Amino acid sequence: MKGRDEIAQALAASGYIADADLATAxxxxxxxxxxxxxxxxxxxxxxxxxxxxxxxxxxxxxRLQCYEGLDQxxxxxxxxxxxxxxxxxxxxxxxxxxxxxxSEKYLLERPLLAAIRRPQAPVLLxxxxxxxxxxxxxxxxxxxxxxxxxxxxxxTIPAVTIPHVVLTSNGTRELSxxxxxxxxxxxxxxxxxxxxxxxxxxxxxxxxxxxxxxxxRMVEGVRKEELRKVPGVxxxxxxxxxxxxxxxxxxxxxxxxxxxxxxxxxxxxxxRARVTPEVTQRLLGKVx
Amino acid sequence: MSCCGSSPExxxxxxxxxxxxxxxxxxxxxxxxxxxRVGLAEGQDAATLMSAGYVAKPGLLRAAFKHLFSARKSxxxxxxxxxxxxxxGKRVRSRSRTSGSxxxxxxxxxxxxxxxxAEQGGSHSVTDQLPSSDDAPEGRxxxxxxxxxxxxxxxADVDFRKLGDPxxxxxxxxxxxxxxxxxxxxxxxxxxxxxxGYRLDLRRTIHRNISHGGVPISLVKRRRKDKPxxxxxxxxxxxxxxxxxxxxxxxxxxxxxxFREAEALLFxxxxxxxxxxxxxxxxxxxxxxLSIMAQGAxxxxxxxxxxxxxxxxxxxxxxxxxxxxxxxxxxxETGDAALLGREMAALHRRCRRIVWLNPMMAWQGxxxxxxxxxxxxxxxxxxxxxxxxxxxxxxxxxxxxx
Numbered sequence: 073m074k075g076r077d078e079i080a081q082a083l084a085a086s087g088y089i090a091d092a093d094l095a096t097a098x099x100x101x102x103x104x105x106x107x108x109x110x111x112x113x114x115x116x117x118x119x120x121x122x123x124x125x126x127x128x129x130x131x132x133x134x135r136l137q138c139y140e141g142l143d144q145x146x147x148x149x150x151x152x153x154x155x156x157x158x159x160x161x162x163x164x165x166x167x168x169x170x171x172x173x174x175s176e177k178y179l180l181e182r183p184l185l186a187a188i189r190r191p192q193a194p195v196l197l198x199x200x201x202x203x204x205x206x207x208x209x210x211x212x213x214x215x216x217x218x219x220x221x222x223x224x225x226x227x228t229i230p231a232v233t234i235p236h237v238v239l240t241s242n243g244t245r246e247l248s249x250x251x252x253x254x255x256x257x258x259x260x261x262x263x264x265x266x267x268x269x270x271x272x273x274x275x276x277x278x279x280x281x282x283x284x285x286x287x288x289r290m291v292e293g294v295r296k297e298e299l300r301k302v303p304g305v306x307x308x309x310x311x312x313x314x315x316x317x318x319x320x321x322x323x324x325x326x327x328x329x330x331x332x333x334x335x336x337x338x339x340x341x342x343x344r345a346r347v348t349p350e351v352t353q354r355l356l357g358k359v360x
Numbered sequence: 361m362s363c364c365g366s367s368p369e370x371x372x373x374x375x376x377x378x379x380x381x382x383x384x385x386x387x388x389x390x391x392x393x394x395x396x397r398v399g400l401a402e403g404q405d406a407a408t409l410m411s412a413g414y415v416a417k418p419g420l421l422r423a424a425f426k427h428l429f430s431a432r433k434s435x436x437x438x439x440x441x442x443x444x445x446x447x448x449g450k451r452v453r454s455r456s457r458t459s460g461s462x463x464x465x466x467x468x469x470x471x472x473x474x475x476x477x478a479e480q481g482g483s484h485s486v487t488d489q490l491p492s493s494d495d496a497p498e499g500r501x502x503x504x505x506x507x508x509x510x511x512x513x514x515x516a517d518v519d520f521r522k523l524g525d526p527x528x529x530x531x532x533x534x535x536x537x538x539x540x541x542x543x544x545x546x547x548x549x550x551x552x553x554x555x556x557g558y559r560l561d562l563r564r565t566i567h568r569n570i571s572h573g574g575v576p577i578s579l580v581k582r583r584r585k586d587k588p589x590x591x592x593x594x595x596x597x598x599x600x601x602x603x604x605x606x607x608x609x610x611x612x613x614x615x616x617x618x619f620r621e622a623e624a625l626l627f628x629x630x631x632x633x634x635x636x637x638x639x640x641x642x643x644x645x646x647x648x649x650l651s652i653m654a655q656g657a658x659x660x661x662x663x664x665x666x667x668x669x670x671x672x673x674x675x676x677x678x679x680x681x682x683x684x685x686x687x688x689x690x691x692x693e694t695g696d697a698a699l700l701g702r703e704m705a706a707l708h709r710r711c712r713r714i715v716w717l718n719p720m721m722a723w724q725g726x727x728x729x730x731x732x733x734x735x736x737x738x739x740x741x742x743x744x745x746x747x748x749x750x751x752x753x754x755x756x757x758x759x760x761x762x
Contacts, residue, residue, distance in 0.1 A: 076420070096423040103412060104405045104428070111433060140681075145563075153562045160566075160574030170570050243433075243677055249397050252431035259436040300706070 075099060079128070088117075088124030089263075089270045097258040098125065107216055107237035109201075109252065112260035114242050115304015121260075122197035122238040129236065132194040136183040138204035144211060148221060150180045174225035188219055188231035196235040201251075202242060209251055216254050263305065265292055271305060276312045286323045286359050287312050290330075293355040294337055297347060303337040311336035327356055380415060381407070387446050394442055396429055418447065519722065519747045521603030529606070536611035536749065590621035592678055592711070594670065596689030598628040598661040604719045604747065606647075608688050611752060613638050613646050623678040626650070627666035629694075633674060663693050663732055664700035671706050683711040688746060690720050693732025701735035708739040715755070717746035 076095035083090045083098075090098075101108050110118040126133035136147055156173040163169045181189065187196040201209065215221060219231035239255060241247060263271060268288035272279050279287075291308045303311075314333045320326045331352040338344045384406060391398050405428055414421045422443045430436045444450040520532065564580035572578075593612050597605050616622045616638045623635045637649040679685070685707060693700055708714055716736065720726050722745040728734060737743060742758055745751050 076423075093423055093426070096420065097427045100409070100424055100427055104408065106405070108427075151563055151566075153566060156566055157574045160570060164573045170567075173566070173570075246677070249431065253397055253399060253402070255431075256427040257430040257432070257436065258427055259430075259433055 082128045083124050084274065086124045086127035087274055088120055089267055089274055090121075090124075091263075091267060094121065094258055094260070097256055100256055101236060104256070105234060107239055107255045109239045109241065109247075109255035109257050110260050111241045111243060111257070113262070113302065113304070115302070115306060116260045116262055117305045118240040118260050119197065119199055120305075122195055122199075122240075125236060125238065126195040129193075129195065131192060131236070132190065133197060134183050134187045134190075134194050134235070135197045135199060137199045138201050138208070140203055140205060142204045142208050144208075146182060147208070148182050148184045149223060150182060152178045152180050176226070179223075179226070184215060185221060185229070187235040187237075188215075188221070188233070189229070190233060190235070193233040194235050196237045198237065198239045200242060201239045202247060206248070209248055213248075213250055213254060216251075262295060262302075265289055268292070268305070268308060272308065272312045275309050276316060278316045279312055280321070283315070283321060283323070284312065287315065289359045290323060290355055291337065293358055294334070294347070297351065297355075299338070299340075299343045299346065301339045301343060303339075307337045307339070323356060323359060327353060330356065380410060383447075384410065387443075390442060390446050391429055394438065396435055397431055398429055402428055422447075517748050517750050520607045520719065521747075532607050532749065533610035536607055536614060536752065590623070590678075590680060590683040591615060592683055592685045593622070593624045594666075594685065594687045594689075595624065595626050596628065596661055596663070596687075597626045598692070600661065600690050600692050601688075601719070604688075608746075609647055609650055623674075625670060625674065627661070627663065627670075629660055629662045629665075631666040631669040631674075660694035661689070661692055661732075662695035663689060663691070663736070664695050664697065664703055667700065667703035667707060671703055671710075675707065675710055679710050681712060684713045684715060685711050686715045686717060687736075688717045688719075689732075690718055691716075691728065691730045691733025691736060693730065693735070697731035697735040700732050701739070704736045704739035713741040714739060715742045715744065715758070716740040717744055717755075719745065719747040721745035722747045722751065 076092060076099050079098050080090050080092065080095040083095065097108055100106070108121075110121060112118055122135075123133060125131075151174070156178050159173050159178075160169055163172070166172075183196070187194055198212070201212070204212075216237065219234055220228055222228050239251075262268075265285070265288045268291065269281070269284045272284040272287055273281060276284075287308065291303060291311070295302050311333060314336050315323075315329070318326075318329055318333065320329055323330050327349075331349050334347060334352065335344065338347055384403070388398050388403050388406070406425060409415075409421070409424050409428070414424050422440065425443060426436065426439045430439050441450075518528075518532075559582040561580045561582040565576050565578070566574070568578050568580060569576050593615065595605065595608055595612060612624050616624055616635065623633075624638050626632045626634050634650055638646055704714070716733075718728075718733065721728075721743070728737060728743075744755065744758075746755070
């Protein structure tokens with residue numbers, strides 16, 4: 073694929089405002105054919121990268137949400153047991169029934185198998201890999217290096233196409249060095265005011281440049297408060313949509329509405345209690 | 361795929377001069393010296409990038425190498441400085457740009473601790489009893505059995521602060537390490553006994569029952585996954601705890617060595633993440649390193665502030681739903697007791713259990729009157745004395761139930 077400027081433009085066209093670093097990372101993904109590991113706080117827009125990438129490539133997005141206890145049968149493949157049992161009943165006594173029921177016809181694809189068998193390379197999003205167990209991570213390592221899987225009854229299934237793989241992690245568990253080394257690394261931080269303004273403009277219909285800038289500055293201020301849950305980009309977009317829906321053109325004109333709608337940003341009771349009308353007023357004072 | 365284990369094919373690098381290749385090799389060496397895990401595959405990919413035209417644009421090359429060679433946030437933060445120093449001859453920035461989510465080098469509290477210890481000469485330990493590398497014997501084999509028990513038994517009920525001569529202290533250290541080992545072994549055995557499966561493994565069941573026409577006569581159960589308990593130890597290293605700190609440090613070293621998942625932090629007026637220092641195999645060296653990190657003790661205990669730092673910067677990474685947080689402290693809070701209560705409540709929401717070990721509980725006539733311990737107790741699942749080997753041993757059945 074092309075250079076990073078073209079990639080940044082293509083991502084922007086699909087609604088994702090990327091910084092130059094991320095555009096470089098994506099161009100390297102294509103060049104070196106390595107997975108991209110995105111790390112960062114929850115809500116900074118890691119998952120969105122994969123979605124935007126899928127739009128850029130006009131490719132299917134296959135998402136594997138990781139969780140504790142995720143195993144191969146949920147991630148890779150499963151047999152269709154109901155059909156297998158019916159077939160066994162129907163062909164009772166047949167010698168070759170075992171071969172028949174463990175064939176392609178009875179195989180159910182799960183995200184990972186689907187990702188390597190698509191004729192056109194999809195974007196495979198392995199979301200929150202840090203939630204999965206060590207064993208699953210080790211299994212993934214094999215898949216990501218060889219792009220083939222072994223199914224005991226069918227043998228080795230090589231990849232038809234190599235998917236564009238994006239892994240995300242919130243850092244709740246330390247990932248293995250082996251997995252990290254397999255991937256390109258990018259740390260996703262909260263966007264600065266300029267980028268967040270452009271994100272609001274790109275994603276929220278009806279947002280004016282001046283209001284978007286005010287919102288971005290206000291959110292930056294809120295993030296600096298001592299909060300249990302720091303608002304992410306999605307919360308910013310919700311808040312912007314709410315303000316526009318309530319016909320707010322300038323934050324200074326409607327301080328009460330601003331304070332009331334902060335529920336879009338503050339997601340715990342404690343945080344809500346901490347940001348009093350006075351705090352909102354103080355933060356508003358810093359927004360030019 | 362680029363990440364196979366083969367060596368770099370320098371023949372492919374015709375257009376890259378030998379000088380640049382040598383420079384790249386030098387850079388890889390610099391990165392390895394700085395603790396980056398850079399393998400042959402990364403070197404090969406770096407060469408590919410250079411021959412793909414990146415070498416002509418230093419800014420782009422730096423960004424590309426950053427993605428390729430970094431594997432974690434700490435690498436990410438340090439990379440630009442290393443790159444500029446090597447390729448552009450600039451000075452390396454000594455401090456990382458951001459701090460917070462990654463504990464360790466960039467952690468502000470740890471940094472301040474290290475700075476302070478450096479100012480003080482960084483020479484000797486927080487307590488006089490802390491052993492040097494020579495007089496702390498390494499835990500012997502024993503495979504989880506208390507082989508040193510005969511020697512340790514007469515120490516079992518002795519309060520740690522009454523341990524007199526260095527030989528006794530060393531014995532207590534060894535016994536504490538062996539106790540940690542024994543605990544790990546027994547907990548594992550219980551895990552194994554509990555691991556009988558309860559969910560059906562349909563694939564194996566169908567395989568086994570094909571001869572019965574598919575009627576599932578013989579069932580195969582899935583094995584239950586071994587889910588290890590994670591122990592997070594927060595040790596008070598303040599002046600009032602100084603008589604106990606050294607034995608607990610040895611115990612924690614044993615715990616970190618033996619438990620598959622364990623983390624340790626020290627606090628007094630600040631909090632320091634010490635798991636990495638504790639993972640040092642040589643117990644003596646680990647304790648020497650820790651004694652330097654724990655310098656600054658004696659000024660008071662800000663448990664609330666330390667817990668706040670823990671909740672904010674460390675909890676998301678070190679705590680999961682099967683975590684037991686063990687706080688070893690006398691609960692003498694010199695800071696804000698209300699803050700301690702709030703932070704304990706926040707911590708309690710995150711973890712499975714909070715165990716508070718207070719060495720002073722075993723003292724005659726002791727009642728938890730200190731403001732700190734009063735604020736903390738409502739959020740504690742187990743409040744127990746821990747002033748002797750016997751009291752540490754008594755904890756094991758409780759931990760086994762977690």
